Amino acid sequence: MATKTRLQTSLARAVAREAPSVGQWLEFPGYQLARTVASLGEDWVLIDCEHGAISDTDMHLQVAAVASANCSPIVRIPASEPWMMKRALDAGAHGIMVPMCETAAQARSIVAGCKYPPTGIRGAGAMFAHSAFNQSPREYLTSANENIVVIVQIESRTAVENCEEIAGVEGVDMLFVGPNDLASSMGHVAFEHPRIPEVQEAIARVLRAAKDKGKYAGHFALGAEEAARRWRQGFDFVNCGADIVAVGAWMGGEMERLKGLIEETKMPTNRAAVWVSHRTLAVQERPITPPGPNDVLVQIISTGICGSDAHNWNNPNVSKQLILGHESAGVIVEVGAAVKDRQVGQRVAVEPGFACSTCEFCRRGNQNTCADLKYCGLDPTDGTLQQYFTCKAHMAVPIPESVSWEEAGAIQPLAIAVQLARRAALSASKTVAIFGCGPLGLLVIAIAKAYGVRNILVFDIEQSRLDFALSYGADIGILSPKNTENIEPLKFATEFTSSVKQEHNLSHGVDISIEASGAESSAQMALTILKPGGTCIQAGLGKQLTSVPLFLLTANELTLKGTVRFTPGCYAEAIDLVQSKRVDLKPLITETFPLTRVQEAFQAQFERRGIKIVIMNQE
Template sequence: MPLTKNVAAVLHGKNDLRLEERPIPKPKSNEALLQMECIGICGSDVHFWVHGSIGTYIVEKPMIIGHEASGIVIEVGSEVKHLKKGDRVAIEPGVPCRICNFCKEGNYNVCNDMIFCACPPCDGNLVRYYCQAADFLYKLPDHVSLEEGALLEPFSVAVHACKKGGVTADSVVLIMGAGPVGLCTVIATRAYGATKIIVVDLVEFRLQQALSFGADYILKINPTDSEREIIKRILEVLGEEPNISIDCTGLESCVRICMLAAKKKGVMVEVGMGKPEMNLPLFEAQCKEVDIRSCFRYCNDYPTALALVSSGKANIKPLITHHYRLEDSVQAFQVSKTGVGNAIKVMIHANPNWKP
């Protein structure tokens, strides 16, 4: 089957996303060329689109957007042994150097030379054809869909958070935020066997989704609620203090609540990425010896995430609420930005033969 035009969604700056034709890439010896299939829109993609930057990452030249993706192998390089044409794969979007001490120690997510999709200046994979290092491609079992393959990216973030937090069968978990990553974290903590899970958010629909994904309790709050009142209500609902609190929002108020609500000797995991500097209650956290742990992307978590999905222990497909073609990417981004129609995860389909 002949290849079609390589259409890409290219971000030129704030609120300037364009569809452009790019050359079809050729795979290097350790790469595979993919027909891209499913690409989910992440909050970071929307943030780059709206603001043109995230922290120190600034869009200074046109950049293909997108990093939550799956595809089908079209061609493999000469060194690739574990994949062949026609294989369906999930794409881990970050490729480290593999030779620095961080990589050798197994902490490649903090490699200083990481090439990460749609993190300036690197192009992403919201494009019809894309090349990726083959060792960061994961073959999908026949019963796992390409949509689920794309969802492995946000789900791997949640798996990483569970590993960092040490979630086990005796865990009582507080999750701040019921956005896509927060809901993934609900699914992951349930799969890891947490005893109690409470999710806090402003939006009733998302909280109801959290219940459907396995939360035991939900708590709807208002922007005007005081910090201490929210914490009091969390503890009343749970009947005890959480020994693991996970913030999936990046908001200073939520980070503070996670630190203050945590049990003595508990763990607080920061997943959300907010403003660079915050006013936090370190004195109270220190007096309780709360173990504050940062969480950045994922590291050796894709195989775990895939195993949980493949085994049926984690059902992530209902996260997808909206579907769009690659040609309708701007509309898809607008829906993801506004949340209209109770959008959770908006999925873009790059294959021109895709049918709803």
């Protein structure tokens, strides 16, 4: 019974110009691959034993796999050898494609190899072929000569010259153009065949020859466009890609696409000043933390640096590559969904402390001594020396337009000085002695002045600092003596402060003393200069163990207090002091550096060059 194969049916449909006979091409071995590809809707699947990685066994498996999917298996054999034709046909191929057919004689021998006698010489022992045709062995044997489609490849200049004759050979069903080899044999680069007129003319000639002789014409195509183009040109039989092309194109394409998508979704990065090793900062790109519902994202414009930054910079044992910085101001560029009281575009100073707000200290208003305090730039909490910083909205404190960015970078230390002033209860009626004319001492002078403090005495070991302090509002500047003769320290301090009291008519001493240098001798003088009932604020951080005359605390009912960071309201007050021009921060800012030169800035800070150094984060 000569039932037509799917391949034959599709070719008849193609000749009727309804639709091309379409297939796919396998270069990889594997039953599952063949079965999968055969179910994609094509009429046939070609198993390429010429160029593919497909052994004889693989070919048998794939022929069976394709046939079982109700699709026609075609085998391209490696060369025009009758035994190869026999193996492929015996496996059950519905069609056989033979490469490099150049003459009518070769075509005749191909036909002979594919046909049972009397037409040809094929041996009759096919064991498996009939099942690929859904036939009995006998049916197969008697119908194979009609059912098997013999395809010869025209892929050389000689073959084109002889294509009319080849097409005329009885039993040759199809001329198939292999454009790559054809172009190559004509002296061109194989893959360039679509652009070479000579090759295209040859292809047209092969098509004409096939049609003139009532044969099918086939053409190789790597994709739908080329397949459609060849169909429109008049070819009956086209493939529409190949497994290896699919893997390369699809997987490669997805990889590229993924790269693109990752690029798109990549977190925007920003430049940050990062501690990388002892006294070494590097400018690195760091991801921007997207703001949560209660957060704001601040584009940081300026960041002051101070002694504690230099201390961190000088630390050989930071636990990670830490972003430093904690004295920053900038512009809000994004607000979280739940934030109601901050707007994009608002100028803000950033409070650098993250207090837990639940510990006993936080609950009584002392967030500065929170048991679980995280502080910007303090290991392990990343700081604000970066272009963008995300924080809780309430930590972004609005600052007015009148405050310059440079000044804004010094709001945080001013807030610390406000806290100090609160601890000291500075007020107009008091006399104050300040030891140490560094940035903190100077800021305390400014606040004392703003509060109308009557008499501000300042002490330092450097005349230049005293001169600056005097120009900045101090009333009396006194050079602290050095104890070069090794006088007993308490005696030394007492004698010096007594002479100061006498010389400046302080009678029993000052109301408030502020130790802002960290020197032990200053700590002693800060107590001996107090009048009975006076208060000393220890703000400088010196040695961990410092000897001070405690008996004076008892005898004179002195108060000794520490001060650290700032409590709620200090920031707002600092901003108010600047805005109302009661404190002028500008004279303190002696140098600005772009973020890109942050290492130099820290070197300068470490060497205590100038008073206040401000980094411009966007530069």
